[in-house]
Amino acid sequence: MFLGRIEGIVWASIKDERLRAVRLCILQPVDEYDNPWGEVQVAVDRLGLVDGDLVFWVDSTEAGFVDESRGLPSEISIVGLVDQVDLAEAGGVGEADREG
């Protein structure tokens, strides 16, 4: 699993039936110091995320199994909203932006 930031949303009304009612977010992978890496991806969001949220996500075939339904056609799925990252050294991403 990896960390990432939500940077946007993709709307699509014509889609595969397994993606019906599934939110699709634009995800920027980041490291534990909030530095972006890799290519921006479109990811399945089951959590109702908003721009700026710090999340963790899975890739490859595992991404299709985020709930009890059949596998989703997605190679990237967000599986959690990060509250806090504690590192041995100072300077980590810290608390997520979302207020309680």
Next chain:
Amino acid sequence: MELARVEGVVVATAKVDRLHGQKLLVIDLLRADLTPAGTQIVAVDTVGAGVGEVVLAVRGSSARQTDKTAHLPTDTTIVAIVDEVVYRGRCVYRKRDPEKESDVSGQD
């Protein structure tokens, strides 16, 4: 999933049995700001996408996680036709509405 623009259609008469009846499209992968990423691939289309449309493509083994592609020899499947992309608080893409366009042409 990756954003992509449909660039063209692939026609192939001789192909493996499992690909018979499948629509194959050439797609150009896009970055989140809709600029071309420089990679073109052939994808199986399950949603009826047309040339010029922005779509979502799934790659790798996940490309077979739809009812229509479950047993196909494909590593890239088009699974959605994109209506709108909002990136960093800005709408970077909105699909053109053909009905509104026909209204405009009707005024000529």
